[in-house]
Amino acid sequence: MAFHSYKGGTGKTSLVVNLGALYAKQGANVCILDYDFRAPSLNVLFKAKPKLWLNDYLDGRCEINDTIVDESTKYDLRGKLWVGFANPSLEALKDVMSKDRRWEVKALSKTLAGKKEIIEEKKVDYVIFDTSPGAQYSSINALAGADLVSLVMKADEFDLEGTKELSKGVYEALGRKSGVVLNKIPLEQIAASGGKEKFGKEIEANVGLPLVGLIPCMCELMAAGGKSIYTLDKPDHAFSRAIGEIADAMKVM
Amino acid sequence: MSNKSSEPAVVDLLRKLNRNLEVVSKKLDKLIEVERSGTRFSRPSVEVPEGTPLDVTTLLSLPDHLRKSALALSSLGEGTATDLSKETSRVRAVESDYLNQLVSMGLIKKKRKGRDVYFYIE
Numbered sequence: 001m002a003f004h005s006y007k008g009g010t011g012k013t014s015l016v017v018n019l020g021a022l023y024a025k026q027g028a029n030v031c032i033l034d035y036d037f038r039a040p041s042l043n044v045l046f047k048a049k050p051k052l053w054l055n056d057y058l059d060g061r062c063e064i065n066d067t068i069v070d071e072s073t074k075y076d077l078r079g080k081l082w083v084g085f086a087n088p089s090l091e092a093l094k095d096v097m098s099k100d101r102r103w104e105v106k107a108l109s110k111t112l113a114g115k116k117e118i119i120e121e122k123k124v125d126y127v128i129f130d131t132s133p134g135a136q137y138s139s140i141n142a143l144a145g146a147d148l149v150s151l152v153m154k155a156d157e158f159d160l161e162g163t164k165e166l167s168k169g170v171y172e173a174l175g176r177k178s179g180v181v182l183n184k185i186p187l188e189q190i191a192a193s194g195g196k197e198k199f200g201k202e203i204e205a206n207v208g209l210p211l212v213g214l215i216p217c218m219c220e221l222m223a224a225g226g227k228s229i230y231t232l233d234k235p236d237h238a239f240s241r242a243i244g245e246i247a248d249a250m251k252v253m
Numbered sequence: 254m255s256n257k258s259s260e261p262a263v264v265d266l267l268r269k270l271n272r273n274l275e276v277v278s279k280k281l282d283k284l285i286e287v288e289r290s291g292t293r294f295s296r297p298s299v300e301v302p303e304g305t306p307l308d309v310t311t312l313l314s315l316p317d318h319l320r321k322s323a324l325a326l327s328s329l330g331e332g333t334a335t336d337l338s339k340e341t342s343r344v345r346a347v348e349s350d351y352l353n354q355l356v357s358m359g360l361i362k363k364k365r366k367g368r369d370v371y372f373y374i375e
Contacts, residue, residue, distance in 0.1 A: 104308040105374060112328035140309040144324060173313050173320070 001250060002035075002129040002146035003181075004139055006162035010152040011183040013041050014221070016130040018243045019250075020081060022231040026247075027078040028125040031068060031118050035111075035142040036132045037096045040086035045229075046071055053087040055095070057114060058107050064114035065121050075232050082122060096138075104137045111141045134162075140170060148253050149178040150212055150246075155185055155203055163207050171209075177253050179212035180204070181246060186217050212253070213246035215239065307360045307374055322351040326361060331373035 003012045013036070020032045033054060034042040042048070052067045068084040075081065086092075099107070115127050129142035143149055149171055153159040163180075171178040182203060193199035200211040218239055221230070231240045305311055307327070312320050325340035326332065332340075334349035341348060352372045355361045363372045 101306040101308050101310075105306045108307075108309055108312075109327045109330060109374065112324070113330065116328070137309060140313075144309060144312070144327075170313065173317075175317065175321075 001126065001148040001150065002131055002142045002176075003150050003152055004131045004143060004166075005133045005152045005159075006166050007154070007159050008039075008133040010133070010154050010159070011215075012133075012152045013045075013130050015150075015152060015181065015183065015243070015246070016128050017042070017045060017229055018231045018240070019247055020126070020128050021075065021077070021229045022240075022243055022247050023126050024072065024075075024077040024079040024081040025232060029080040029082075029123055030126045030128065031082040031084065031122060031124045032128045032130065033068075033084040033142070034086040035129045035138050037086045037138050038093065038132050038136065040088040042083055042130065043085045043088055045227075046074075046083055046085075048083065048085055050085050053092070054084045055087045055092050057084075058110055060106075060110075064110075064117050068118065068122070075229070077232075079125070080122070082118070082124065084118075099137070104141070107137065108141045108144060111145045115145045135166070135170065140174075143170065143176060144174055146176060148250060149174075149176045150181050150250065151178060151207075151209065152181045152183050153207075155182050155189065160203075160206060167208055178209050179249070179253060180207055180209045181212050182214045184217045185214060190214075190216065212249045213242060215242045301358045301360060303359055305360065311360065319351055319355060322348060323355060323360065326352070326355075326372055326374060331371050333369050333371055337372065 003016050005012055016032055020030045024030045032042065034040050035054070037055065043050075046069075048069055048071075050067065050069050052062050054064075054067050056062050057064045057067050064084070068082045070080065071083050072079075072081045118124050118127055129146055131139035131142045133139070151163055151166065151171070153163050167178070180203060182200070185199070190196055190199045193202055196214055200214050204211050216238075221239055224230075228234070230237050231243050234240055301311065301314075307323060312323055312327075315323060321341050322337060325337050329336060329340065334352055335345050337352060338345045338348035343351075352361065352363070356363050356372070361372055361374050363370050365371075
């Protein structure tokens with residue numbers, strides 16, 4: 001599965017990490033891939049310093065399974081949690097910006113093949129791509145590699161219009177099963193629409209995609225600043241329960 | 254008096270006829286699928302400038318049936334029409350036609366290895 005958004009700051013990374021951790025806690029083998037090569041962040045949350053990055057794999061310097069790190073030992077999980085990290089160094093970011101279309105052809109092929117190799121060698125149940133917002137090559141490569149796409153949005157006007165365009169031009173074109181996760185939604189906005197269900201149906205009708213989950217704005221999450229995996233550390237928190245609902249919904253998409 | 258000695262022969266003949274009808278039926282299904290796709294002898298429906306690489310932006314500009322073939326080939330790296338038809342769940346003849354359309358558009362290439370033709374992305 002891939003998590004994507006039209007705009008940045010919608011909470012994709014937090015969703016991906018918490019969802020992946022929850023699936024692993026439930027007993028599944030999960031691999032999260034940081035495909036946000038322009039603003040990598042998973043290495044910060046997991047405090048990782050891997051020997052090889054996903055960048056190295058896409059550049060042909062190693063196999064994909066050489067890049068993924070077993071993070072399971074840090075947590076109390078019934079399944080496995082593997083993570084593939086993107087290189088956050090300035091040199092790597094500049095290198096990403098310089099790639100030409102010929103390289104992108106190979107990157108697409110390697111993304112599709114790499115996912116299969118992870119599933120086969122590591123016996124993974126879920127591969128979850130975290131992507132850059134908007135129409136970036138790496139993001140669309142990840143969407144092409146996913147069976148399910150969740151579009152994460154904040155339901156403001158900027159997000160709505162852009163998401164509709166992405167839905168028509170990219171998600172429909174790729175023919176992937178897609179849904180929307182509404183995140184960081186102010187409680188006032190939900191109340192003004194007449195409640196969670198009505199608000200969700202309005203967005204569904206507007207964007208043309210089924211609603212997978214709705215997470216209200218929670219200031220304490222923003223204050224925590226990505227330091228904690230709530231589904232592991234605070235399983236009874238409202239955010240963790242919302243992630244649980246999204247996890248169940250995605251299993252039947 | 255009933256002709257019991259000829260009954261097994263008649264049953265055997267009927268079984269052979271049934272098998273032949275099944276083969277003809279499968280061939281008809283294939284022809285119908287090719288006809289419905291409307292692309293058996295057609296030119297590619299999208300003009301692509303020479304030298305265009307098969308990256309995601311090109312993929313998104315392709316019609317659905319060609320995009321499916323192109324994505325499947327991206328995933329495999331190289332393969333015969335039979336290999337690709339297993340990925341796309343389409344009949345081999347249809348898949349071969351779509352792949353040859355992509356070749357004529359200059360987006361993929363093909364080469365012969367022994368008796369087999371392999372399609373690949375350069």
